[in-house]
Amino acid sequence: xxxxxxxxxxxxxxxxxxxxxxxxxxxxxxxxxxxxxxxxxxxxxxxxxxxxxxxxxxxxxxxxxxxxxxxxxxxxxxxxxxxxxxxxxxxxxxxxxxxxxxxxxxxxxxxxxxxxxxxxxxxxxxxxxxxxxxxxxxxxxxxxxxxxxxxxxxxxxxxxxxxxxxxxxxxxxxxxxxxxxxxxxxxxxxxxxxxxxx
Amino acid sequence: xxxxxxxxxxxxxxxxxxxxxxxxxxxxxxxxxxxxxxxxxxxxxxxxxxxxxxxxxxxxxxxxxxxxxxxxxxxxxxxxxxxxxxxxxxxxxxxxxxxxxxxxxxxxxxxxxxxxxxxxxxxxxxxxxxxxxxxxxxxxxxxxxxxxxxxxxxxxxxxxxxxxxxxxxxxxxxxxxxxxxxxxxxxxxxxxxxxxxxxxxxxxxxxxxxxxxxxxxxxxxxxxxxxxxxxxxxxxxxxxxxxxxxxxxxxxxxxxxxxxxxxxxxxxxxxxxxxxxxxxxxxxxxxxx
Numbered sequence: 001x002x003x004x005x006x007x008x009x010x011x012x013x014x015x016x017x018x019x020x021x022x023x024x025x026x027x028x029x030x031x032x033x034x035x036x037x038x039x040x041x042x043x044x045x046x047x048x049x050x051x052x053x054x055x056x057x058x059x060x061x062x063x064x065x066x067x068x069x070x071x072x073x074x075x076x077x078x079x080x081x082x083x084x085x086x087x088x089x090x091x092x093x094x095x096x097x098x099x100x101x102x103x104x105x106x107x108x109x110x111x112x113x114x115x116x117x118x119x120x121x122x123x124x125x126x127x128x129x130x131x132x133x134x135x136x137x138x139x140x141x142x143x144x145x146x147x148x149x150x151x152x153x154x155x156x157x158x159x160x161x162x163x164x165x166x167x168x169x170x171x172x173x174x175x176x177x178x179x180x181x182x183x184x185x186x187x188x189x190x191x192x193x194x195x196x197x198x
Numbered sequence: 199x200x201x202x203x204x205x206x207x208x209x210x211x212x213x214x215x216x217x218x219x220x221x222x223x224x225x226x227x228x229x230x231x232x233x234x235x236x237x238x239x240x241x242x243x244x245x246x247x248x249x250x251x252x253x254x255x256x257x258x259x260x261x262x263x264x265x266x267x268x269x270x271x272x273x274x275x276x277x278x279x280x281x282x283x284x285x286x287x288x289x290x291x292x293x294x295x296x297x298x299x300x301x302x303x304x305x306x307x308x309x310x311x312x313x314x315x316x317x318x319x320x321x322x323x324x325x326x327x328x329x330x331x332x333x334x335x336x337x338x339x340x341x342x343x344x345x346x347x348x349x350x351x352x353x354x355x356x357x358x359x360x361x362x363x364x365x366x367x368x369x370x371x372x373x374x375x376x377x378x379x380x381x382x383x384x385x386x387x388x389x390x391x392x393x394x395x396x397x398x399x400x401x402x403x404x405x406x407x408x409x410x411x412x413x414x415x416x417x418x419x420x421x422x423x424x425x426x427x428x429x430x431x432x433x434x435x436x437x438x439x440x441x442x443x444x445x446x447x448x449x450x451x452x453x454x455x456x457x458x459x460x461x462x463x464x465x466x467x468x469x470x471x472x473x474x475x476x477x478x479x480x481x482x483x484x485x486x487x
Contacts, residue, residue, distance in 0.1 A: 023346040037354040067426075140209055143353060145268040145426035162426035177353075179424055 030182035031190060038166060038174035039141050041065065045102070045134055048115035048127035055172055061098045062194045064178075065166040067144055069105035069159050070117040076101075079165065079180060084121045086187035093195055094124060096170075102128045102138060104146035104161045142166060169194050208264040211359060218255050225251075225293065228300025235299075243291045250287030253279050254366060267352065268428040270419055271439035277365050278443055281339070282451045285369035289377045290458070325371050328388055332396045335372040336403045338364055339444070343407065345418050352421045372400075377458050380466070390459050397459070401452035408445020412438050 025033035041055040041063055064083055068076035080101065087094040101118055103109035106129050109117075114127030130138065139145065144162035151157040167176040167190070176190055207215075229244060256262055257276045266276040301309070308314060324330060342351060342361050351357045376397060380387040411418060417433045427436065 023344070023350065032349070034353060037350055037357075039355070143267060143355070143358075143425055145264070145428055147429055149430060160426060160430055162424060164424045177424070179420070 027176070027190075030179045031186065032177040032179070034166070034174050034177045036174075038143075038177070040174060041168045041172040042141065043128075043130070043134070043138050045128040045130040045138075046111065048111055048118055048129075050111045053126075053128070058098050058100070059172060060170050061096050062170060062191055063168040063172070064097065064099045065102065065142070065168065066099065066164075067102045067104050067139070067142075067146065067161050069103050069161070070109050070113055071105065071156070072159070072161075075161075075163060075180065079163070080121050080125070082182070082184050082187065083165065084125070085184035086191060087122065087124050089184060089188035090191060090195075093192065096195055097124055097191055099125045100128055101125060102130070102135070104135070104139075105148075105159050106130065106132075106135065167191075167194065169197065204261040206261070207259040208261055208267070209355065211259065214255075214258050214359070214363075218251065218259075221251060221297075222248075224297050224300035226300070227302075228296040228298065231299040232296060239296065243293075243296075246287050247291035247293050247296075250284050250291065253287065254284040257284075258362060265428045267358070268422065268426060269431070270422050270436045271443060272428070274440040274443040276362070277339075277342075278447055280362060281335075281365040281369040282373075282448055284366065285373040286377065286451065286454070288370060289373045292378075292382065294382060323386065326375050326386065326388075328375075328392055328396065331372055331375050332400045334368055336400050338368050339404065339448075340407060343411070343444075345420070348419055349421045352425065373455070376455050379462050390463050393459050394456055397452040397455045401449040404448045405445055408441050408443070408448065410441070412441025412445055414441075 027033055041058070044052065044054045047053045066076075066079060066083070068079070070076075080099070083099050087097050087099070090097065099121070101114075103114060109127075109129060111127075111129060114129055118125040118127040142162075144164065146159055146161040149158040149160060163180040165178040165182070166174060167178060169175045175194055178187060178190075225244075225247060229239070232239060257266065257279045262272070262276070265272040267273070309318070325334070342348060342365075351361045375383075375388055376393050380390070414437070415434075417423070417437060419437065422436065423433060427433075
């Protein structure tokens, strides 16, 4: 093979590797491997009991991070119910899984409102409320967005927000991204694997 | 949010800010050095250069970047500026003599060392190859718009930066090759005819891709639903607008490029005419009135 052909072949292989490396690592319809793509879990916020908490408080547990608000009509309750279902399927192991529900509507979602809301889904659910600065840091870190819609005549408003569930391993590293519609059975299988891995 | 907050970076990138500051400082220093040598470049060229620099900076390091991360069509607008409009302005301002004057002598000596100059020249020649340059130009547009690649680029801060910087750098390389006058390109200058062929050749695949995105009836880029859109807009409308931006203004830039090339051709013709004019006039000198 001539030097020129060898160089061309090397270039082609390199381009191929780059193409594969940059592509989304799809695991089934609703799950994406995000290891190395998304920042490790880090935040400072207040939980539903009014205690200041940070990511360090959840080390050793598999963490599911979701952004939503308690007045949400469909997306949030559906997603949280699916997560509760998945955790229930894990049996005793489910105690090592934690769902962090970060409110993107801190104006209406006071600590008390959050507490009532997350308790409905089970003991593994934590409601997190941040100051504007804390919430902004978090949505920048996870590259998600939210915004208030126009209020109706009674002053009620909806908030548009991300639909992703970011799943972190026991050391706080990002592992999986679950899109809305991920079935509880699939989630349970992946969570079991994450609990088993170091 | 106060107006000033919109001017601050959404996600501060020290590399981006440092590179823009460096470009600005080199240019301003070069401008001052040239003035010191009584070489005046007027106000139009610096204005066009600074406009190009500001546009590129604004789409990367202001609140615009937030919108570009969370709305497909704004992302396409961001790339239209980074890959087409911004670089075109930079190249049209003919910045090389100014930037060259702005490089301090010690830095220029480092750049002139054989070990630095030779690989840089080789890389430059490869990237300015009349086949590689257009393939790279179109290839990058297609590559970052592969749905699975686009997904990770929007999720990962580093890939996102890599994507935007690859567009800006490639934009400058490509439009330099297309729009710089032959005399500015030096020994390896590209002929104007070849440039017209390349400009046409890169327009076609952009039209095809843009039309495909705009006319597809399913959402192609799920990342905007996963991470949330900047404001309420239907996913299909977002995609159609993004497709149109990839299709029409991007391809139109080839027409703009063609006009600039034509301008260079005419300017060279005029110069050639002016050079021949005295000789043509000579026979008439001694001729009886």
